[in-house]
Amino acid sequence: MQPTPTANHVGLWSKVLAEMELSISGANFKTWFKDTYIDKQEDGTVYLAVPNPFVKTWLLDKFHKTILRSLRNFDENIRAIEYFVTKDDNKKKAEQAPQKQVAPTKELPLADFYINKDDNLNPRYTFENLVVGSFNELAYAASQAIIKKPGIVYNPLLIYGDTGRGKTHLIQAVGNHIKATNKNKKVFYLTSEKFALDYISSVHDPQKINSFKEKYRKYDVLIMDDIQFLAGKEKSQEELFHLFNNLYDNNKQIIFSSDKHPNYIPNLENRLRSRFAAGMIVDIAAPDQESRAAIVRAKTIHHNLNLSPEIIDYIATSVDSNIRELEGTMNSIICQAELRAKDLNISDIKNIIKGSAKPKKAVSVLDVVKIVAGFYNIEEDSLCKNCLL
Structure with missing residues (x-):
């Protein structure tokens, strides 16, 4: 039975957590500092309890100096930190696991996974399960500013980047947060394709076209995904232009996403480009190896999957195309681990990645x-007149 932390230890660690929460993103804070506490303090060493080996490795590699500095700000006698995994927590999880499997009458929280038809928001897209790294930290910072003052700062916000980089997750996380914290604000998410189809279906009926115009103007936060699909659709662009002006003039928050910067979307009206540029345009880059490793670790923690640091680094290095493919690979690994009811080794992981990851295509001249x-x-011929291919 592990000793109960003293009131002094609880108070000290609460102060450190308060400082850490201000210095890192909310998603990272909840991922790496949840269920941590000071177990004891002896001879200038703080013994910090963590829930699993992944958190231990991550805190030691990424936050050790910051944690130690914060501890010393409150107690100059502290000289070192020892991290250890709490065995009681692991035992408790093992004891609870069979109970979850044999409870056929227990109702699953299916409502947490249904998309709300009133706002089209996916409840799974939240800031809590968003991994923030150097690849998306600017877009994340802009979204955090928006949820504090929707319609006032960074309006409109346009986030662009290649497919599978988490744009939809981030813009819907904004909507879900505003929806949860501002009950009086109406939030709505849609794709540009749905917007264009709604317009086409209403264009020949005067009553329907008026209903179409009013439908989107009643929202306080409008989130439109994949605006690149409006390229060449002149009438739909015109309707979006008028809708934009109406929402903007009434301080309603507008958020867009695209697979490329609006300046490089062909057949997009210049007046729309200028409206986008009036707010904030920010890109999400390809995640680096460190960020991919953080995504893998977050997945393992969420699903209580035991993977060694070497395997995590191998996955992050091998699947480097985009976040969507990385999460798909992790889903395959999690499924295989559950089916086999054992920890996977590096050979198992290589076979899974070989079967699920998209093969890399060589680029020819x-x-x-x-x-x-x-x-x-x-x-093309004009580029090749004086060259041999």
Whole structure:
């Protein structure tokens, strides 16, 4: 039976946690500092209890100096930190696991996974399960500013980046947070394709077109995904322009996402580009190896999956295309671990990745020529007159 932390230990660690919460993102704070506490303090050493080996490794590698500095701010006698995994927590989880499997009458929280038809928001997209790293920290910071003052700062906000980088997760997290903290604000999420289809279905009926115009103007926060699909749709762009002006003039928050910067979306009206530029345009880059490793660790913690640090680094290095593919690979690994009812080794992981990850495609010279010619709208032959392919 582990000793109960004293009131002094609880108070000291509460002060440290308060400082840490101010210095890092809320998602990272909850991922790495939840269920941690000071177990004891002896001879200038603080013994910090953590829930699992992954948190121990991450705190030691990424936050050790910051934690030690914060501890010393409150107690100059502290010289070192020892991290250890709490065995009681692991035992408790093991004892509880069979009970979850044999409870057929227990009702699952299915409501937590249904998309609300009133606002189209997916409840799974929250800031709590969003991993923040160097690849998305600017977009995350902008979203945090918005949830504090919706419609006032960074309006509109446009987040762009290649597919699978977490744009939809982030913009819906904004909607879910505002919905939860501002009950009087109406939030609505849709794709640009749905917007265009709604317009097309109403254009031939005067009553429907008026209903269409009013439908989206009643919301306090409008979130539109994948605006690149409006390229070339002149009438839909015109309706979006008028809707934008109405919402903006009434201090309603507008959030967009796109797979590229609006300046590089072909056949997009300049007046829309200028409206986007009036707010905040920020990109989400490809996640680096460290951020991918953090995503993998967060998944293992959430599903109570035991993977060694070497395996986590291997996954993060091998699946480097985008977050969506990384999460798909992790889902396969989690499924295999549950089916086999045992910890997976590096050989198992390699076979799973080989079977689930998309093979990397080599880029040929002809591919480069085709892309360059298409970008500059010139003939491919004009690039190859004096070269051998």
